[in-house]
Amino acid sequence: MAENAVAFELVSPERLLLSEDVEMVVIPGASGDFGVLPGHSPVLSNIRPGVIHVFGGGNVEQRIFVAGGFAEVTELRCTVLADEALVVDDIDTGAVEKNLQDLAEDLTEAGDDVERTRIEGKMAVGRAMLTAAAERLYQ
Amino acid sequence: MPSLKEFRVRIANVKSTARITSAMKMVAGAKLRRAQEQAEAAGPYAERMDRMLSSVAASVAGSDGAPKLLSGTGSQTKQLLVAVSGDRGLCGGFNTSIARYARQFVQQALNEGHEPQILCVGRKASGVLQRTHGSRIIDTLEDLSKPAPSYAGAVSIADRLTQLYDDGEFDVCTVVYNKFVSALTQTVTPQQIIPFPVPEAAVEEDAGATKAIYEYEPGEQELLEKLLPQNLSVQIYRALLESFASEQGARMTAMDNATRNAGEMINNLTLSYNRTRQAAITKELIEIISGAEAL
Numbered sequence: 001m002a003e004n005a006v007a008f009e010l011v012s013p014e015r016l017l018l019s020e021d022v023e024m025v026v027i028p029g030a031s032g033d034f035g036v037l038p039g040h041s042p043v044l045s046n047i048r049p050g051v052i053h054v055f056g057g058g059n060v061e062q063r064i065f066v067a068g069g070f071a072e073v074t075e076l077r078c079t080v081l082a083d084e085a086l087v088v089d090d091i092d093t094g095a096v097e098k099n100l101q102d103l104a105e106d107l108t109e110a111g112d113d114v115e116r117t118r119i120e121g122k123m124a125v126g127r128a129m130l131t132a133a134a135e136r137l138y139q
Numbered sequence: 140m141p142s143l144k145e146f147r148v149r150i151a152n153v154k155s156t157a158r159i160t161s162a163m164k165m166v167a168g169a170k171l172r173r174a175q176e177q178a179e180a181a182g183p184y185a186e187r188m189d190r191m192l193s194s195v196a197a198s199v200a201g202s203d204g205a206p207k208l209l210s211g212t213g214s215q216t217k218q219l220l221v222a223v224s225g226d227r228g229l230c231g232g233f234n235t236s237i238a239r240y241a242r243q244f245v246q247q248a249l250n251e252g253h254e255p256q257i258l259c260v261g262r263k264a265s266g267v268l269q270r271t272h273g274s275r276i277i278d279t280l281e282d283l284s285k286p287a288p289s290y291a292g293a294v295s296i297a298d299r300l301t302q303l304y305d306d307g308e309f310d311v312c313t314v315v316y317n318k319f320v321s322a323l324t325q326t327v328t329p330q331q332i333i334p335f336p337v338p339e340a341a342v343e344e345d346a347g348a349t350k351a352i353y354e355y356e357p358g359e360q361e362l363l364e365k366l367l368p369q370n371l372s373v374q375i376y377r378a379l380l381e382s383f384a385s386e387q388g389a390r391m392t393a394m395d396n397a398t399r400n401a402g403e404m405i406n407n408l409t410l411s412y413n414r415t416r417q418a419a420i421t422k423e424l425i426e427i428i429s430g431a432e433a434l
Contacts, residue, residue: 011187013290013373015180031357044191045356046365070366072191079187083369114302 004038008054009079010064017085018064024055025078027071036078043073049128051088052080063088065132067125084125091133100126143419146412150405157401163229164394170287171322171387177287178319178380185373192370196337199359206360208301208367211334212310218248218255219277219309221296221332221375223316223382224264226281230390233317233325234263240315240327241268245275256309260296260379277308288383293376300375301368304333316378317385323392325385332374335367 005021026035028050034043047069054062067084103123110116141149199205224237241257241264248255257276259265265279283292303309312333317325355362 009183009187011184013181013184013293013376014177016183029356030361041354043354043356044195044362046362070191070362070369072187081184081187081191081369 006036006038006040007077008036009077010052010082010085011079012082012085017082018062022054022056022061023058026053026055027078027080028052028066029071036073039075040073040078042075043071045071045073047071047080047082049125051132063132065091065129067128086129088132091129093130093133096126096129096133100130141415143412143415146408146415150408150412153401153404153408157398157405160394160397160401164391164398167230167387167391167394171384171391174287174380174384174387175319178377178384181376181380185377188366188370188373192335192366193337194353195355195359195363195366196335198353199363206364206367207304208333208371209335209337209363212307214310216253217309217311218244218253219258219300219303219312220244220255221258221260221300221312221314221378222264222268223314223378224259224261225382225386226261226263226285228263229393230386231393231396233386233389234261235267236325236327237315237317238264238267240329242271244313244315244329245272258300261382277303284379284383288376288379290372290376293379294372296375297368297372300333300371309333314375314378316382317389319381319384319388322388325389328381330374330378332371335370 005023006025008018008020008022008025009016010018024035024037026033027045028048030046030048033050034045047066049067050065052062052064052066053060054064065086065088066080066082069080069082071081072079100123103119103126107116107119107123110119196209199209220241222237222241224234228234245255245257255275257268257272259268259276259279260283262279262281265276268276280296283289283296300312304312311331313329313331315327315329318328320326
């Protein structure tokens with residue numbers, strides 16, 4: 001493992017998506033974005049729907065959208081367990097918008113609170129996906 | 140003695156059966172390889188999830204506010220068994236061993252004065268159990284592993300379980316599946332998933348080491364409330380993957396045996412066919428010779 005690097009791993013339930021040494025990652029934590037540099041204090045955190053930025057050479061190398069999950073940070077490692085992950089450039093905004101409309105219709109027909117909360121959760125993910133596709137944080 | 144024609148028909152039948160079984164064997168072999176790869180790919184997530192969960196659970200375990208999924212309902216009476224079998228047969232003892240375990244489970248629970256119930260995943264075990272334990276089956280989920288187990292399928296089972304648990308339908312949930320050892324061997328493995336059993340080694344180890352180190356964001360409780368349902372899905376997903384790989388392995392072995400048996404049968408039939416044919420020729424010759432002698 002290289003000096004001054006974070007061993008970053010991105011895992012989804014179905015497979016290991018990414019495993020490499022990086023300079024810095026910025027993770028959308030449940031209570032705000034946080035950057036992880038080598039030697040970060042150990043943290044376990046929830047992740048809200050948002051974009052993980054992977055930095056190399058002072059610039060953003062990769063933008064990956066995650067629908068939620070957990071992050072485990074130790075001094076040497078940063079492991080993200082993502083429910084669903086997608087490279088930002090691969091987001092199909094048309095499809096997401098259509099999906100959001102469908103969900104909005106479902107929401108008006110939803111019977112109980114449990115169903116409503118579930119749909120609202122999905123809509124939040126969809127909206128975050130659109131924001132992720134539109135915005136370019138951290139050039 | 141069957142006639143020559145009957146022999147020919149039977150040989151042709153057995154041959155076509157052998158062709159089918161050997162094709163099924165090859166299909167199962169290919170699917171097995173894929174299933175193994177899929178199970179391997181899912182490994183890292185489950186492993187890391189385990190690590191995170193043990194460390195959080197160890198620090199929360201014992202405190203009053205621990206979520207129900209971890210601490211249990213305080214009772215053991217209502218037991219739920221999730222029996223993971225296949226949707227299709229022709230795979231040796233794969234489905235029957237799950238059904239057998241389910242029967243024992245129900246018997247044992249009844250002996251101990253508990254109330255057992257079964258949730259079937261895959262229609263084969265359900266079909267066998269329906270006759271004897273029909274009233275104890277709360278539902279049968281079919282076609283979840285078609286063409287291969289998906290994480291979404293596992294999530295749907297987990298959601299269902301969580302809802303049943305919240306409604307107080309059961310206190311303890313065990314999932315039973317065939318664990319893949321090799322294409323020849325699959326072992327029936329029961330695993331308790333609700334309440335989540337905190338590994339004792341982890342408790343001791345983490346109490347000393349990890350607990351002091353990690354910072355939890357937003358908080359241990361909130362984190363645990365998200366982690367536990369997620370972990371449930373992951374455990375079920377793992378069971379589905381193992382079971383699917385086992386099913387393919389079992390089918391491969393069963394079809395290999397079937398093909399071999401068919402080959403043996405073809406040999407035997409061919410032998411009898413040749414004997415009968417020879418007997419007919421000899422008979423004809425004798426008739427000709429005795430006819431000629433009579434002249």
